[in-house]
Amino acid sequence: MRLAGKEKGCGLLWGAALGMLLAGATFAPVEAQEAGAPAPEGTPAGQAQAMQAPMVRVGDLVRVEGLRPNQLVGMGLVVGLDGTGDGRTSAVHVQMFANMLRNFGLNIDPALLRPRNVAAVMVTALLPPLARPGDRLDVTVSSMGDARSLAGGVLLQTPLTGADGEVYAVAQGSLILGGSTARSLTRERVHPTVGSIPSGAIVERAVDATVAQEGAIRLVLYDPDFVTAARVVQAINQALGSPSAFTSDGAVVTVRLPRAYQNDPAALLARIEELTITPAIAARVVINERTGTVVLGHQVRIAPVAVSHGAVRVQVGAQPAPAAWPGDLQQPESHVALLSGATIGELVDALNAAAVAPKDLIAILEAMQAAGALYARLEVQ
Structure with a gap:
């Protein structure tokens, strides 16, 4: 119920479970599965991605509307x-x-x-x-x-x-x-x-809180997402054996109180919180320019693009590297070429081999985002 009224290093984290702190210009990515590796035969791409994601308790993904600090x-x-x-x-x-x-x-x-x-x-x-x-x-x-x-x-x-x-x-x-x-x-x-x-x-005084309102419990997702909300609804309905849960906006899951829990909504919440699902993982790249920290999702893909940054040249595409870069009188000192559909992991591996500094990696990612070639949300802190 609501009451009225510089740069010292570079960090790299792969997904939700794998991470490593990167010092200086050294990038050592670690992945559970090689980036770009094909999914097992007969397994849809979406299921292959879900296989790599962890199972998470519903109680760790949502909060109960009406219970707030x-x-x-x-x-x-x-x-x-x-x-x-x-x-x-x-x-x-x-x-x-x-x-x-x-x-x-x-x-x-x-x-x-x-x-x-x-x-x-x-x-x-x-x-x-x-x-x-x-x-x-x-x-x-x-x-x-x-x-x-x-x-x-x-x-x-x-x-x-x-x-x-x-x-x-x-x-x-x-x-x-x-x-x-x-x-x-x-x-x-x-x-x-x-x-x-x-x-x-x-x-000295407690705040009145109402868990169930009008015969229903509303679960608010910490990170709104239509896919995650749909999976929460599916897990709840399967557990209760009836279509008691639904969502309309991807941010709130409404659960109607079954007859067995009309007088005990806390027991229903305890059962729902222990359910596990695989939440959707948004493609996101987070950059802290002050500390040089970069957080990358290993599923982030890159469109065909060519980036020139100082002495570093990056080309993502099936075509071979150009003999000469526009505006350059000589070949770049560091040239990175990747195939179409390459991942951020492959890009960092290549830049690591070329001994690219952290600040240059940040600048290259920002340039790719500006060109619309980075299939992810770029967040600069």
Whole structure:
């Protein structure tokens, strides 16, 4: 229920189960089956691809509509700092400190307060679905003022509210600044104005959640796909022995409650979550230009294309390599030629043999995508 209101290396991952980190300009792809190898005789191409994909629990592919986390936030004070709290330029913590003292029966003029061991902070947490009073939550504490460090501080009792303004949890405890004391970390990597309190909040109020609505359960796919949704529907109907499940948009699977589960939808969900299917794997190439990481699906195909990038020339097609490349006075230093229908795996193998740098691989893939020769979605991060 919803509440109202540079380059250091190159990584390469094959599919969902095989992967290897690539350093420098070395590419060492690993595949369960040689790229481009023909499917077994009498086996359709689609079935051959499914044979290589893993079986996955339905419970790992979907979530139940109506069961969702909710964000909580609160404003509090961190005390016990060693003179690293908010300075004179921040009046928020002074007023909050005066208000706290007033709650304890002490009326003090805020103008007289100069607490350098106190800092005003924002406290955030995530309330998971089905959380009950007494459950504990991890919280994150962030400085609001000009405090230099929250190291050694203690968060005072802070109510955490949802989007509807209601209090759902209360946080309190000693802060932990992850990595701030590790000698291996440089000073620039330490962020002393943000800390955490593991299990630092106690749930005070539960969020009402409805698993079944109007006699049906709606399963939302984490990664919407028509093929995956159809396979989920097929698996559920086979398990229940009746056409109880259907999908209309590839993102949501609706399951009507059978008579045996009218009063026990949780048991039906438990049975559905244990079913296994082979999800569809979209052809996708993910590139992180900042880190040089490239994630490739080994089933990605390449159309006939010729790419010229610096001293590297790539040609995908049945025709032999041209005697001379347009605009070039001499032959390229590295020339890669592949047959039509080649895969990304074959391309990387060839570029690996030619000692092509990671940045050049990224540029070549981007050029192929721009030319419409890469049969996959190219995502640049």
